[in-house]
Amino acid sequence: MIRYILRRLLLMIPVAFLVTIGVFVLVRLSPADPVLAFSGEERDPAVLAAMREEFGLNQPLPVQYVAWVSHLLQGDLGRSFQTKQRVLEAIVERLPATAELGAAALLISVTVALIVGIASAIKRNSFVDLAATSVTLAGISFPSFFLAIVLILLFAYVIPGHLFPPGGYTPATQDLGDNLRRLVLPAVTLATGSLAVNLRQVRSSLLDVFGHDYMRTARAKGLRERTVIARHALKNALIPVVTLIGIQIGAIIEGAFITETIFFWPGIGRLAVTAIPSGDYPVVQGVVLVSAFSFMITTLLVDLLYAWLDPRISYDTAAA
Amino acid sequence: MSGAAIPVALRVPRESRGGAIAYFARRNPRMIIGGALVLMWIFLALFAPFVAPYDPRQVNVSDSLLAPNWTHLLGTDDLGRDVLSRVIWGSRISLSVGVISVSVGFVFGVSLGLAAGYLGGAFDLLAMRVIDALLAFPALVLAIAITSALGPQIQNAMIAIGIVAIPAYARLTRGQVLAVRAREFIVAARTIGCSPLRIVVWHIFPNVINALVVQATLATAFAILAEAALSFLGLGPQPPDPSWGQDINYSQRYLPNLKWWMSVGPGIAIFSAVFAFNFLGDALRDALDPRLRRSA
Numbered sequence A: 001m002i003r004y005i006l007r008r009l010l011l012m013i014p015v016a017f018l019v020t021i022g023v024f025v026l027v028r029l030s031p032a033d034p035v036l037a038f039s040g041e042e043r044d045p046a047v048l049a050a051m052r053e054e055f056g057l058n059q060p061l062p063v064q065y066v067a068w069v070s071h072l073l074q075g076d077l078g079r080s081f082q083t084k085q086r087v088l089e090a091i092v093e094r095l096p097a098t099a100e101l102g103a104a105a106l107l108i109s110v111t112v113a114l115i116v117g118i119a120s121a122i123k124r125n126s127f128v129d130l131a132a133t134s135v136t137l138a139g140i141s142f143p144s145f146f147l148a149i150v151l152i153l154l155f156a157y158v159i160p161g162h163l164f165p166p167g168g169y170t171p172a173t174q175d176l177g178d179n180l181r182r183l184v185l186p187a188v189t190l191a192t193g194s195l196a197v198n199l200r201q202v203r204s205s206l207l208d209v210f211g212h213d214y215m216r217t218a219r220a221k222g223l224r225e226r227t228v229i230a231r232h233a234l235k236n237a238l239i240p241v242v243t244l245i246g247i248q249i250g251a252i253i254e255g256a257f258i259t260e261t262i263f264f265w266p267g268i269g270r271l272a273v274t275a276i277p278s279g280d281y282p283v284v285q286g287v288v289l290v291s292a293f294s295f296m297i298t299t300l301l302v303d304l305l306y307a308w309l310d311p312r313i314s315y316d317t318a319a320a
Numbered sequence B: 001m002s003g004a005a006i007p008v009a010l011r012v013p014r015e016s017r018g019g020a021i022a023y024f025a026r027r028n029p030r031m032i033i034g035g036a037l038v039l040m041w042i043f044l045a046l047f048a049p050f051v052a053p054y055d056p057r058q059v060n061v062s063d064s065l066l067a068p069n070w071t072h073l074l075g076t077d078d079l080g081r082d083v084l085s086r087v088i089w090g091s092r093i094s095l096s097v098g099v100i101s102v103s104v105g106f107v108f109g110v111s112l113g114l115a116a117g118y119l120g121g122a123f124d125l126l127a128m129r130v131i132d133a134l135l136a137f138p139a140l141v142l143a144i145a146i147t148s149a150l151g152p153q154i155q156n157a158m159i160a161i162g163i164v165a166i167p168a169y170a171r172l173t174r175g176q177v178l179a180v181r182a183r184e185f186i187v188a189a190r191t192i193g194c195s196p197l198r199i200v201v202w203h204i205f206p207n208v209i210n211a212l213v214v215q216a217t218l219a220t221a222f223a224i225l226a227e228a229a230l231s232f233l234g235l236g237p238q239p240p241d242p243s244w245g246q247d248i249n250y251s252q253r254y255l256p257n258l259k260w261w262m263s264v265g266p267g268i269a270i271f272s273a274v275f276a277f278n279f280l281g282d283a284l285r286d287a288l289d290p291r292l293r294r295s296a
Helices: A002-029 A034-039 A045-055 A061-073 A087-122 A127-141 A144-158 A176-210 A213-220 A225-262 A268-275 A281-309 A315-319 B017-027 B029-046 B083-119 B121-135 B139-150 B154-180 B184-191 B196-232 B244-254 B261-288
Strands: none
Touching (some): A144 A176, A213 A225, A225 A281, B029 B261, B184 B196, B244 B261
């Protein structure tokens, strides 16, 4: 196992290197001049040249890259052009809001997918199954921002009582009730896309397990149906679901960009989206980099968890 | 060879063409529904100037914010522009982004996959690390990063979505190439002196095309959704051009006044177009490539 972990970590190094090159190139592709963006109203060529020198922008690109990566390794993602705040600081400030939204969405998605997925696999071709499969297909194709608008329209304006506010955020430490009330609509929006994929996976891997001999044996030895499903089927069927939940973390990060924007949720997605029109590249670059690295680390953790959960997987094959 | 006579049916009575189509439709309802919806959107996009009842950019303040009625089937927006006409014209942008970005992903991804799978060695290792690096970004985040760096324009959205689509094609093609490259007909082609390019283009590519067609259909669904998301964030076509995602974003400010029709038209359009390509892709997967069939 340790050899496998080491090998996976080693494989991550070239990928991480390429990711940093990608992000660096992306920012340099941008037609906007970062010095002009940073200097605001200042247009004196001598001042601008001094700033260019200070930021190292007059150096050759490879030198700039090495300087950027060495800052990166010290946790320095640069400063926002607009607010002059340190990018890492801005991201860390907003991370709890994104984490809260992501965790709530994942909880809703996994719980509903398990309950409905199990019901639809057990009662295959029933009304529940048909409804679940149709909802799955619709869920994959439904744009999250449109769903958000439908939810806001219904629950914040049309249905009497205005059950949930159309947006905004209250820290849980300040007012837990209001925090949760404001969390419901964005969490449901964010959960729906991944719910469709999770539900499909729970259903199909359960159906796959149902066909195995050990299920027939479990029934033949007189176990109750509930025990057969909980102890024999679910245990095996949930292994692929674990992997999928890991992949969903990526969907949740990208979904956060849109959901946070619509619901005025002060997370890292909204931070990046509000930085785009003003050309605040260090912020966009920082958020993209943090998203990519969190996605990479989650994928690695899920792979390790997968290998640990299923003893049939040999680490050599899993690494191949 | 033995001299035994083999009974040969000289003429098999054929079913009528109508019967054959009905049989096919019964067996493949998803392909029919998905295909019909796809054809409908292609038709609307191609003939938008003839099908759309009004000019989508025509401002008419006296008709602003009208609820759906017989003259404006999907209502009008705050500038009095016809929502239905904007939806129909918007399909041009969505479908063209879908087709062009999928083609970009297809050409680069398939070439990379074919070369990596056939050449192997150091090229394969390097190419796959580049693909891994692309996959390290959540897809939409990468598209947002590329478009925001290049500037909010429809061409840049196409490039961004195309780049995001590359890894899926490259991995799929490489896997299929690895599966067929050891087969006898490839060895035979190499033995008779075919060049590597000829082997890849004429002998390997036709064997992986089915899986690629399925992938292209599903990727078009993703591209339409991604374009709508980019437009929603202001990174696609700019106003006053009609675009589904952008129109939904614009309609948000009228939600408190319950002007729901401004968002519903483009929302249903995105949903139906994405659903059509997903449905068709799923059906094609079952029909063309049984190995890829899911147990669901």
